[in-house]
Amino acid sequence: MFHSGFxxxxxxxxxxxxxxxxxxxxxxxxxxxxxxDTLDDIASWYFEAARFEDALRVVDRVLEGQPFSSDAWxxxxxxxxxxxxxxxxxxxxxxxxxxxPADLETLVNRGITLDSLERPExxxEAFGQALQLDPTxxxxxxxxxxxxxxxxxxxxxxxxxxxCADANPEHAEVWYELGFCLDRQGDLERAIACYDRHLxxxxxxxxxxxxxxxxxxxxxxFDDAVASYDMAIVxxxxxxxxxxxxxxxxxxxxxxxxxxxxxxxxxxxEENDAATCYNIALAYEEKKEYRDAIRYFEKAVxxxxxxxxxxxGLGCCFDALERYDEALTFFNRAVVLSPNTADxxxxxxxxxxxxxxxxxAAAAYRTVVQLSPDNQDxxxxxxxxxxxxxRPExxxxxxxxxxSLKPDxxxxxxxxxxxxxxxxxxxxxxxxxxxxxxxxxxxxxxFPLTYPDLYRDARIRRLLDLDR
Numbered sequence: 001m002f003h004s005g006f007x008x009x010x011x012x013x014x015x016x017x018x019x020x021x022x023x024x025x026x027x028x029x030x031x032x033x034x035x036x037d038t039l040d041d042i043a044s045w046y047f048e049a050a051r052f053e054d055a056l057r058v059v060d061r062v063l064e065g066q067p068f069s070s071d072a073w074x075x076x077x078x079x080x081x082x083x084x085x086x087x088x089x090x091x092x093x094x095x096x097x098x099x100x101p102a103d104l105e106t107l108v109n110r111g112i113t114l115d116s117l118e119r120p121e122x123x124x125e126a127f128g129q130a131l132q133l134d135p136t137x138x139x140x141x142x143x144x145x146x147x148x149x150x151x152x153x154x155x156x157x158x159x160x161x162x163x164c165a166d167a168n169p170e171h172a173e174v175w176y177e178l179g180f181c182l183d184r185q186g187d188l189e190r191a192i193a194c195y196d197r198h199l200x201x202x203x204x205x206x207x208x209x210x211x212x213x214x215x216x217x218x219x220x221x222f223d224d225a226v227a228s229y230d231m232a233i234v235x236x237x238x239x240x241x242x243x244x245x246x247x248x249x250x251x252x253x254x255x256x257x258x259x260x261x262x263x264x265x266x267x268x269x270e271e272n273d274a275a276t277c278y279n280i281a282l283a284y285e286e287k288k289e290y291r292d293a294i295r296y297f298e299k300a301v302x303x304x305x306x307x308x309x310x311x312x313g314l315g316c317c318f319d320a321l322e323r324y325d326e327a328l329t330f331f332n333r334a335v336v337l338s339p340n341t342a343d344x345x346x347x348x349x350x351x352x353x354x355x356x357x358x359x360x361a362a363a364a365y366r367t368v369v370q371l372s373p374d375n376q377d378x379x380x381x382x383x384x385x386x387x388x389x390x391r392p393e394x395x396x397x398x399x400x401x402x403x404s405l406k407p408d409x410x411x412x413x414x415x416x417x418x419x420x421x422x423x424x425x426x427x428x429x430x431x432x433x434x435x436x437x438x439x440x441x442x443x444x445x446x447f448p449l450t451y452p453d454l455y456r457d458a459r460i461r462r463l464l465d466l467d468r
Contacts, residue, residue: 008318018045025058036062036069043075052082061146070100076110081113089113108139111147120147127404138168145174149181165197172201176208179215188219206235210242214399217249225249240269244276247283256283274304281313290317308337312344319347324354346378349385358389369401376405380412383419392422410440429464437464 018041025034025042034042039062039452046055056079062072077092092108096103111126124147125302130140145160161178163173179194195212199205213228232239247262260283266276281296294317300310315330331348338344349364365382372378383398399416406412414436420429436443444466455461 018042021045032116034061038068047079048251052079055079056083056401068099070096070103070106073099074103074106077106077113078109081109081116086113086117090117102133104160105139107133108143110205111143115143115147115150120151123147136163136167138164138171138174141167141178142171142174145177145181147413154185155179158185169197170201172198172205175201176205178209179208179211182443183211183215183218188215191215192219204235206232206239206242209235210239210245213242213245217245217252222249222252226253238269240266241272243269244279247276247279251279251283251286256287259283271301272299272309274300274310277303278310278313281310285313285317285320288320290320293317306337308334308341308344311337312341312347315347315351319354324351327351328355339357340371342368342375342378345371349381353381353385358385361385362389362391369398374405376402376409376412376434379405380415384415387419387422392419396423397420408439409441410436413439414443414446414450421454426449433464 020217021038022042022045024032028034035317039058043055043058043062044050046058059072059079060075063069063076066072066444067072071247073092073096077096078088080086080089088108090113092181093113096106097110098351100106107126107130109356111123111130114120114123114126124144127144127147129142130137134140141160141164145157147166148154148157148160158178158181161174161181164174165178168174175194175198179191179198182188182191182194192212192215195208195215197211198208202208209228209232211234213225216222216228225251226246229242233246234244236242243262243265247259247266250256250259250262260280263276263283266273270276277300279297281293281300282292284293284296290410293315297310297313297317300307301314302400304310312334313329315327315334318324318327318330328348328351331344331351334344335341345364345367349361349368350362352358352364362382362385365385367376369382377400379402379467383402384397386392386395386398396416396419399412399419402411402412403416413432417429417432417436420426420432433443433447445465455466
């Protein structure tokens with residue numbers, strides 16, 4: 001918020017009267033006398049209309065007649081700040097303060113300009129000078145919070161915003177900023193409460209309804225989030241981000257058709273937005289409507305060729321359709337774009353395995369376990385692939401790693417036994433099978449099907465107590 005220092009001209013005069021004054025001023029083209037009060041009103045009208053150059057000319061005319069008016073110098077600084085002429089604005093504020101060193105509005109506006117110039121410590125000093133004159137000055141407290149927030153000093157910012165809210169509970173912007181800060185700190189319920197306070201003061205703030213929805217979604221209060229986004233959309237129907245995040249909340253609720261409808265509204269405003277197409281595709285994929293999913297994943301990559309997740313999504317859809325060659329092509333594209341994403345490599349490995357390309361699958365599984373060394377399932381899949389590729393020593397190392405990650409997993413011991421047997425370590429293989437039987441008795445029933453040759457060996461059946 002920028003503290004303008006300009007009075008609301010509509011409150012001083014009727015709008016028609018003000019317009020007449022402005023028209024008269026413009027028609028006179030400097031040839032007619034206007035008193036300072038009238039010029040102030042005209043400058044205020046220009047300011048409210050965002051005609052800052054015109055307002056500046058009027059204020060300069062006031063200063064010609066009243067060069068020692070601190071208020072006029074402050075207004076000049078405000079206008080220059082709005083015109084991004086920040087150095088000149090500081091000069092104007094300094095002139096104002098030389099005439100009236102205790103003017104709170106000038107000190108606050110000077111601090112705002114210093115902050116705009118990325119001189120935050122000087123800005124904080126200016127706001128602090130205002131607080132020395134009035135420790136409860138809400139605007140000084142508010143802008144201290146804004147500056148501290150920008151500096152990443154979140155805890156101090158919250159304290160300043162809270163002091164501002166105590167000084168002026170009707171200060172709408174402070175509740176908004178406080179909600180934002182608390183959200184970033186992970187204090188979600190307090191953040192929601194602050195957005196509620198903001199909306200009590202400014203119920204038509206679509207940004208506040210939107211931010212409130214984001215926090216509610218993060219708090220997994222998805223129904224409430226949808227309702228909050230709905231309010232933002234009622235106020236601003238073309239608010240694409242609200243439609244988008246509404247779709248996310250609906251997807252989290254499992255209301256996939258409604259989510260798709262919400263995402264499609266986004267595409268009315270932002271045609272072929274890659275992230276929106278991707279989310280539509282995800283919803284169709286979850287519905288197992290793979291061809292529609294493919295269509296929107298393709299739209300996503302047409303818009304953004306480097307969208308690794310969308311290439312991965314295409315691969316998942318073709319994999320679900322058992323079109324493994326095409327799936328592998330898309331997974332290859334994903335791992336090129338995002339080589340450190342374990343899930344992409346895992347999908348590539350599975351597709352290569354399904355195609356019988358064991359060497360390629362093993363290499364991909366090896367990358368998975370390098371990127372995600374605690375993934376026990378990946379170690380098991382890697383071991384199985386190595387064993388099928390007739391690499392039993394490497395397979396045994398991978399099985400042992402899987403066992404070490406999850407010592408109570410019967411399946412790891414059960415599968416490890418075949419590598420031990422293949423390497424001639426029969427006694428260890430029997431011990432591994434016994435451990436599997438102990439951890440999960442159901443593996444005893446699986447043994448004849450998984451190890452038919454061993455099951456036919458009477459000595460092994462006896463060692464495993466299978467004939468009782």
